[in-house]
Amino acid sequence: MNSAESFSASYSEARAKFVAAVTSAGGQQERIAHPERGPDGGDLTTDVAWFGPRDADRVLVLISGTHGVEGYCGSGAQVDWLKRGEQTRLAKGTAAMLIHAINPYGFAWNRRVTHENVDLNRNWIDFTKPLPKNPAYAELSDAICPDAWTADAQQLSAVTLMGYAQKNGMPALQQAVSGGQYTHPKGIFYGGNGPTWSRRTQSDIFRARLAGASKIAIIDYHTGLGPWGFGEQIVPVPRDSEAFKRAMRWYGSSVTSPSGGTSSSADISGDGLSAAAALLAHAEVTSMALEIGTVEMMQVLLALRADAWLHAHGDVRSPQGQAIKKQMRDAFFGDSDDWKGMVAGQSLLATRQALTGLQRP
Numbered sequence: 001m002n003s004a005e006s007f008s009a010s011y012s013e014a015r016a017k018f019v020a021a022v023t024s025a026g027g028q029q030e031r032i033a034h035p036e037r038g039p040d041g042g043d044l045t046t047d048v049a050w051f052g053p054r055d056a057d058r059v060l061v062l063i064s065g066t067h068g069v070e071g072y073c074g075s076g077a078q079v080d081w082l083k084r085g086e087q088t089r090l091a092k093g094t095a096a097m098l099i100h101a102i103n104p105y106g107f108a109w110n111r112r113v114t115h116e117n118v119d120l121n122r123n124w125i126d127f128t129k130p131l132p133k134n135p136a137y138a139e140l141s142d143a144i145c146p147d148a149w150t151a152d153a154q155q156l157s158a159v160t161l162m163g164y165a166q167k168n169g170m171p172a173l174q175q176a177v178s179g180g181q182y183t184h185p186k187g188i189f190y191g192g193n194g195p196t197w198s199r200r201t202q203s204d205i206f207r208a209r210l211a212g213a214s215k216i217a218i219i220d221y222h223t224g225l226g227p228w229g230f231g232e233q234i235v236p237v238p239r240d241s242e243a244f245k246r247a248m249r250w251y252g253s254s255v256t257s258p259s260g261g262t263s264s265s266a267d268i269s270g271d272g273l274s275a276a277a278a279l280l281a282h283a284e285v286t287s288m289a290l291e292i293g294t295v296e297m298m299q300v301l302l303a304l305r306a307d308a309w310l311h312a313h314g315d316v317r318s319p320q321g322q323a324i325k326k327q328m329r330d331a332f333f334g335d336s337d338d339w340k341g342m343v344a345g346q347s348l349l350a351t352r353q354a355l356t357g358l359q360r361p
């Protein structure tokens with residue numbers, strides 16, 4: 001089969017392909033309606049598919065679209081998994097749950113954020129406690145998200161941001177910008193002021209379906225960090241933890257840890273995978289974000305900043321708005337056969353490693 005055909009050019013096409021693949025594979029399906037609509041006026045849903053016994057002791061969970069626009073990758077990997085018939089390889093007492101587009105708004109609108117302008121992987125914090133602080137973001141906020149998105153404004157902010165990187169180092173700039181912030185609701189990597197629709201929905205799905213499982217493997221698909229087509233396996237727990245050692249036994253020694261300083265990702269708080277372990281405390285949870293590289297980090301960052309400006313100050317339907325939408329899609333989706341093939345291959349390997357890992361005592 002041709003893996004490139006598992007990928008789609010829009011959210012609505014991706015959803016249709018997913019539903020068709022689940023139907024022909026004989027999976028149970030649930031559709032959860034989102035309150036917003038897509039740019040084409042179409043409805044938005046998170047779709048959940050289940051294969052295997054409902055009371056399975058071991059469950060593999062594949063999540064796409066945590067970061068909206070990154071769903072082109074995750075959806076393609078999920079559809080590819082189904083079309084290859086991987087669901088027929090499940091061992092006795094083992095199930096697979098595929099969550100398609102947990103942030104369908106971001107996917108449909110080519111945004112990384114939810115309709116609340118929230119980065120879902122900064123949203124899983126306890127909002128009854130004092131919020132994490134990020135003074136470096138506040139210091140740079142006017143340069144990161146200027147009120148105007150003209151060539152002059154971009155040039156001016158580039159000078160400020162590069163000046164910060166020269167003084168403090170590139171990792172410090174990445175941490176300041178992408179570490180997460182809770183003070184600038186129109187900015188980027190904003191964690192929100194309460195649980196988003198996507199967080200509440202994912203929590204409901206986990207509670208309803210995973211309460212009886214004792215071993216759970218989660219793979220959450222991401223894009224936008226690292227070399228073109230390379231899948232970094234990010235395990236968001238400390239390197240000396242039992243969960244990290246287990247992930248190394250399953251996936252090999254190339255797994256990385258943001259808190260251990262070995263990942264291309266900034267060390268963040270409020271990500272969904274870290275929260276899953278607490279939410280599913282009755283089970284042994286082995287989580288991994290498969291992060292597929294696309295283009296240069298500064299190119300990705302530029303697209304995110306343009307998109308934040310567009311939705312705060314601009315017009316999505318204008319020529320500039322449409323150009324920014326394309327910029328976003330290109331930053332998070334390698335729309336070519338070689339990239340799609342690399343995603344499908346590395347995803348296939350990871351899902352098989354996870355299913356083998358789930359059978360370990």
Ligand SMILES: [Zn+2]
Pocket residue numbers: 067070221222223
């Ligand atoms: Zn992501």
